[in-house]
Amino acid sequence: MNTLENKIALVTGGSRGIGAAIVKRLATEGADVAFTYVSAKAEADALVKEIENTGRRALAIQANAADAVAVAASVEAAAAHFGKIDILVNNAGIGIMGQLDTFSVEDFDKTFNINVRATFVAIKEAVKHMATGSRIINIGSTNATRMPFEGGGVYAASKAAIQGLTMGLSRDLGPLGITINNIQPGPVNTDMNPQNGPFSDFLKSQMDLDRYAQPEEIAAFTAYLAGPDAGYITGASLNIDGGFKG
Secondary structure (H helix, E strand, O other), rough: OOOOOOEEEEEOOOOOOOHHHHHHHHHHHHHOEEEEEEOOOHHHHHHHHHHHOOOOOOEEEEEOOOOOHHHHHHHHHHHHHOOOEEEEEOOOOOOOOOOOOOHHHHHHHHHHHHHHHHHHHHHHHHHOOOOOEEEEEOOOOHHHOOOOOOOOOHHHHHHHHHHHHHHHHHHHHHHHEEEEEEEEEOOEEOOOOOOOOOOOHHHHHOOOOOEOHHHHHHHHHHHHHHHHHHOOOEEEEEEEEOOOOO
C-alpha cells in the first residue's frame, strides 16, 4: 500500500469530511500530510495524532480559504516544514444556495473566493515547491454540469470554473511534468449533506446507484490520481457520482 512513500501532500480543508478521509488515505499510502483547517482545532489536532500513530508525519495549519494571503502562507508553511510538496489536494470549499433575487453579491464573492481563487492561489504557490512527477488534484462537483434544483447557480458556476482552470492549467503544468486533475463527486455522506438528510431521497432519485458515496470512496480516487499509475492523466474532470443525472 506504500505507493506514496516519501511523498509530501498538502490537503486544504482537511480536518473533516471528505478532506479528513483524503488525509487518512494518503497517509495510509505512505505520504506525510499537511492539511489546513479554519476553526476546528480540536478535530485537526486529533487527526494529526491519528496520522502520527500510524508512523507518518502530519501538520495542521490554520488558514481560512477566503483569505488569499492565508492560503499562500499555508502552502509556504507546509513546504518549509517538510521541505517540498509532491501532492496538492484542493478540497476546501463552500456551498451557499439561494434564489437569484435574494442571492447577495457578497455571497457570490465569498463563493468564488473560496471555491476558485483559493484553488488558484494554492496551485500558484505550490508549484514553486514541486518537481517533475508531482500531482495537483482539485475536488470539484458534479454540479458543474448538472444542477437538479433551484438556487444552486452560483455554486455550479464556481465548480464549472474549476473545470476550466484544471483544463487550462494542464497546458502550463505539462512541460513541468506536473499533472492536474479535477474530481467531481456527486452526493457524499458528510455532516453538511448526510445520506439520511432532508434532501437525500430526492438526490438518490437522480442517481443510477440508490445511495450516497462515502468520503472514503472519494479519498480512494484521490489516492489513485496521486499515485504512480495515474501519470498519464491530466487536465481531466472525472466524475464519481453514482450515475448522477441531475
